[in-house]
Amino acid sequence: MDSTTGAVDRPAGGAAPRPAKKELRMTDPLRRVLMGVVAPATNITVQPEMEALRPAGVINAHARIPNRDQAVASDADTLAVRAAMVAGLMDALDTLVPCHPDHCAIGVMVENFAGGGEAGAKLLRDAEERLGCPVTDVSSSLLAALQALFGRPARIAVLTPFMPVGDAAARRLFEEAGHEVVRLVGLRAPSPAAIALLPEQRLRDALRELEGPEVEAIVQVGTNLPFAVLAQAAETLFGKPVLASNPTTYWHALRRAGVTQPLPVPGRLAEL
Numbered sequence: 001m002d003s004t005t006g007a008v009d010r011p012a013g014g015a016a017p018r019p020a021k022k023e024l025r026m027t028d029p030l031r032r033v034l035m036g037v038v039a040p041a042t043n044i045t046v047q048p049e050m051e052a053l054r055p056a057g058v059i060n061a062h063a064r065i066p067n068r069d070q071a072v073a074s075d076a077d078t079l080a081v082r083a084a085m086v087a088g089l090m091d092a093l094d095t096l097v098p099c100h101p102d103h104c105a106i107g108v109m110v111e112n113f114a115g116g117g118e119a120g121a122k123l124l125r126d127a128e129e130r131l132g133c134p135v136t137d138v139s140s141s142l143l144a145a146l147q148a149l150f151g152r153p154a155r156i157a158v159l160t161p162f163m164p165v166g167d168a169a170a171r172r173l174f175e176e177a178g179h180e181v182v183r184l185v186g187l188r189a190p191s192p193a194a195i196a197l198l199p200e201q202r203l204r205d206a207l208r209e210l211e212g213p214e215v216e217a218i219v220q221v222g223t224n225l226p227f228a229v230l231a232q233a234a235e236t237l238f239g240k241p242v243l244a245s246n247p248t249t250y251w252h253a254l255r256r257a258g259v260t261q262p263l264p265v266p267g268r269l270a271e272l
Contacts, residue, residue: 032057033257036096036104036131040065040085042192043224046107049246052228053263058254061099063092065108069193072163089123093130104135105253107223107246109169134256138245141252142219143177148272149241153178154217157210159203161187161195161222170221183210187225195224203227207234207242217241223249232266241268 035054039046041064054060065088071077085108096104106127120139127135146154156179160170167186174181185206189195207230210218218234220227223245231244251269263270 033103033254033259034059034061034099034101035253035257036060036093036099036101036133037062037107038065038089038092038096038104039063039107039223040067040088040192042067042069043107044193044196045224045226046246049226049228049244050105050107050250053247053250053254053265055254055259055261055264058259061096061101063095065089065092067192069191072189072191074163077163089127090130093127097131101131101133103133103253103257104131105249106135106137107249109138109173109221109223109245136249136253136256138221138223138249139173141249142221142243142245143173144252145241145243145248145269146177146179146217146219149217149268153180155180155182155214157181157183157185157212157215157218159185159187159206159210159218159220159222159225159227161189161198161225163188166222174219182214183212185209192224195222196226198225200226200230203230211238215240217243219243221245228265235267243269 035058037046037050037060039062047062051060065085067085067088089106093104104127106124124135124137146156156174158170158174158181160167162170164186167184171181171184187198187202187206189198203225207218217240218238220231220243225245227244228247231242231247235242247263247265247267248269251263254263
């Protein structure tokens with residue numbers, strides 16, 4: 001930028017002007033963190049549930065992974081949905097690059113793309129390289145929350161909206177981290193978009209199926225499942241942690257980005 005005229009440097013070839021990252025930050029003295037948030041196009045739950053937790057001075061910049069609402073009636077269908085979204089993730093990240101995010105919350109389980117393990121870790125490394133900033137994913141956030149709450153392996157019950165192959169991936173995630181999955185309920189939503197439309201009563205019934213004296217915490221996976229408000233109510237009712245995917249992911253992303261104030265919702269995790 002020319003300091004005397006205020007003009008923005010224009011790259012060669014007539015491309016759109018690209019202000020330097022430091023100049024973007026100087027325009028808003030209240031801004032602390034620009035948080036990228038990525039979710040599939042069929043997902044209508046990540047955005048409102050994370051936006052409800054946004055502290056003052058944090059800006060959420062949303063991007064969508066292009067995906068179709070394919071019917072899911074079997075494990076094979078689930079795997080096809082996963083494959084269709086892999087390339088779309090990088091396309092979505094590319095739309096965030098011009099706004100220079102400080103951090104990015106990826107609102108989908110890595111296991112849904114790459115199956116977890118080293119393949120999942122590589123996907124996250126590729127995402128960070130693409131964006132030029134740290135990324136936080138759902139799986140690591142849920143594990144970090146359990147560690148923050150218990151400091152040891154816990155006995156948990158898990159709620160998913162998935163088919164059995166997705167249930168197995170969720171179980172494997174927690175068990176490989178040392179936790180004991182004592183119960184698991186999979187709701188088998190018939191398509192990615194249908195996850196958001198599952199009846200609230202079915203979710204309440206699932207919570208009752210999962211609760212028990214041997215369960216130390218209930219954990220929900222599947223970011224298109226509207227669960228944040230129910231999780232707060234269930235935590236009060238059951239007297240134990242109930243972790244919803246989207247608030248937990250946003251909590252972890254904020255903490256990793258240096259935002260330490262309590263979140264504006266009730267719950268044990270919000271204070272940590």
